[in-house]
């Protein structure tokens with residue numbers, strides 16, 4: 470049997486929608502993008518959404534629009550995709566890593582204050598595997614030290630913790646529509662915020678800092694245009710938005726199916742002494758975008774290979790950012806700098822978890838895992 474690591478949910482309706490856009494005039498950022506932004510903000514219970522071309526740029530643009538730059542420090546976690554820390558480097562600021570909790574992989578909020586200096590300007594928490602960080606606590610820390618909070622919610626459109634959702638207790642929350650995420654346009658991203666003036670600024674700066682959109686210029690007889698500030702170029706466009714609209718309608722259905730697979734994995738694996746599962750906190754509803762198992766680091770690679778020999782698509786999400794060649798060279802990080810993140814990463818096997826995964830495939834994966842870990 471061959472089980473893919475991921476399969477997206479683009480179907481007949483999305484293809485019809487994108488085809489309609491392809492037959493339209495604008496293609497770029499216009500009405501379909503606006504429609505998606507409205508519905509996305511609405512889904513998240515936030516005032517505004519701003520479509521961009523990736524979560525990486527959502528993070529970059531958020532930092533840039535909030536005025537974070539050279540000389541500033543931004544606190545984040547080493548257990549994430551490189552994008553989280555890279556965005557900090559793009560604006561000329563310095564990432565300051567804080568280790569994670571050993572049972573969840575989320576940034577250890579009790580270690581954050583020790584990492585704050587007079588240069589610290591912001592915190593980027595990452596909602597790992599789909600579970601939200603403790604936003605209430607982060608919000609308090611941020612208020613106390615006058616820091617901005619930008620959430621990396623690439624894996625967490627659907628999550629909720631103690632009644633709080635991404636974007637509700639922060640300056641902005643950043644999302645990804647990359648092919649492996651819960652809804653996708655191949656590549657894409659968005660920012661949500663409750664701050665209307667920040668949203669306006671994000672819209673200005675996602676397109677060079679030009680005062681008028683392409684459509685507005687198209688319709689303006691005098692063809693006026695002005696560039697007010699130096700912006701980036703990372704606007705979402707209508708082709709992307711038309712792929713996303715119908716998936717957003719089905720997002721709860723997708724979550725239900727992933728949750729049911731997640732539950733089955735949990736039930737069948739929780740008694741396996743070789744396998745540990747990340748803990749989902751009480752009063753936390755994970756978006757369940759990733760199913761991760763933690764095994765003894767000494768045998769992880771063997772299991773990883775065994776699973777692939779059985780035809781099962783796997784991955785390691787994520788490698789510790791600070792131990793990548795670039796970060797080691799630039800900042801001098803050594804093994805052991807963030808021991809919990811490193812241990813989690815060295816223990817991790819990320820398994821398939823997506824709505825199109827069939828029951829027979831889930832059973833097969835569980836069967837193979839139990840067999841491998843018995844030998």
Ligand SMILES: *Cc1c(COP(=O)(O)O)cnc(C)c1O
Nearest residue numbers: 523524525550552623645646647
């Ligand atoms: C996928 C992902 C990103 C990057 O998203 P892109 O849209 O590919 O830029 C950032 N952070 C996390 C935690 C992710 O999983």
